[in-house]
Amino acid sequence: MNNVAYANFGANQQPVERRVVDIDDGYTKVANELLEAIASADLTARQLKIMLAYMRKTYGFNKKSDRIADEQISAITGISRQNVNKAKKELLEMNCLFRNGNQIGINKEVSAWHFSKSLQVSNLVSNLETKKVSKLETVRVSKSETHKRHYLNTKENTPLTPQGGDSDLAQECLDFYNQTTDSRCSSTAPFEKALSTVKAKGVCYSAEEVKLVTEWAFKVWKNKPSPNNLCRMTRFDTYLSDALKWNDCTERNPAPCPHDELVNLWNAKFPERAVESHEWNKSRPAYRGMERVWNGKTNNGAWREVKHFATVFDLIRKSKLCDGLHEKTWLTLDWILDAKNWAKVYEQARREYKQSKQGVMA
Template sequence: MAGPELEDGYTRVANEIYEEVAMRKFNGIQLRMLLIVWRYTYGFKRKSAELSATFLATALRSDLSGIKKELKKLFEMNVLKVFRQAQGKHGRMIGFNKYSEQWLVGCNPPPQLPESDESTGGELHPLPVDNSPPLEGGNRPPKKERKKIIKKGEIDMPNIHEEIISYLNKKTGKRYSSKVKTNKELINGRISEGRTIDDFKYVIDTKCSHWLNDPKMCQYLRPATLFRPSNFDNYLNQQPTEQEDNNPGQMTKDEKLDYEDAIREWVMQGNDPADFRFERD
């Protein structure tokens, strides 16, 4: 089985940061949280992102209450910091504080080394030597044996895809699959922009309040419409309502037929159904 490849994506972190973090008294869950923060900030060439406690708990497959506790400690230690407070429907932007002199967490004490052992020529516990022959072309298997498992830019966190699609299905009574490639790509795209699971749920709730009871618009409660790049940000800034003006419930039979033809043509042209306005004669 092929191993991870840099061409599938990588996260650049300065060596000095690794060294400083390794010397400090972080516990295991704090170290894992820092890895996820680096992954979704430095991994996308940015300093901060909307990383809620729920997102971190999902990424680490850990208990939410414990994550909230450790996240608070990392803020108090000034290792993580808030780059932007929550604004409206947007969560706060958090990131890593690379200036280690500002951290309020101590260093581990230096180890107490035993006296040298004369039987090893004064060398302490020498490491075993690996005499196995190297693989052709260095330490990588031949190219024909390598298999690209995760495409560049894809987020290998199926639990996030499943949670979002399951929530959509629960709200709409539909049966979309979290394993469908296009659905995963739409979700990955929005997450790479810093969107959170709560953002997805807000969009779903908002558009359900607009369209769920509209027999003509409810068909657009689907990932291809809700999570499209040109739609998602607009929906995220809308307010839930009971009903929009597009409801054709009071139209005559002929007007309903005209409405159906008009909105079908509007959508086929690549337009957002939420922007459609039907003008009656």
């Protein structure tokens, strides 16, 4: 009797996308001495990653310092926001980073850097803390599930009164607000109020909840919310409840906004006002405007689809709004997607179409 085991080595192999980097896609100009200083510095792996991330966020944009939220560093390094904040404070104490008001950057005076063994030891995780982390928490979860877990955890762990570091969290919320709404607000007072307000059973609102409400309000409300309106504490419970439902996709289009496809539709109908695809990114207000329209419903109560946008662009092109288009330099996709203009333009285009149809029938 022969016991032969057959192995199919290629069955589970998946094609891997080939990724090649090039300086044509951007590069960071850094002094050689600074790189050597970082390479020889007595840093932990976490601190090293965070130093490089700050370098990317400053020198990568030809800046010495900038307002950089912990969340941005977390997105680059894969380190949790809490650990980013902790390592950032350590690097500031070691003079590897410097703070200038609300901005932060790499300290180029490398001779001023100093390293404390106590800081390095504090970066280790105790066995007790390790045991607290369940295997479940290492599994990737959705945004809505993350918020639910955070909500349950804060019920037990969040103190009645804020305990240190709230100014950093308020600054983080402000930075998130400015980045999301393309604003330049400088006061953290509204966010400090939200973070120090008790919502229920001795629990304060968290930074994650404040940021979720910020994102929800900006994408759902018809106008840009101010920090004071967002942090109106007599209404914040309602805001948070609506934001959680929205985040669960119960009140927004279940299909993600197909930006490239919609921009291509626009370019086909309006070649003289074509949008460069590489210029269409999240930093552009119209990018978020397109998502706001996509996450709305048609007059029939259905979620918008690509064919709906194709019809709308076609109606706009045929409307009187486009008469003398060569003189109307302001008539662009950005202008149409503005919250103040979209409904008016759409209604006018539909009204003219119905009138022309009635005229033909008569």
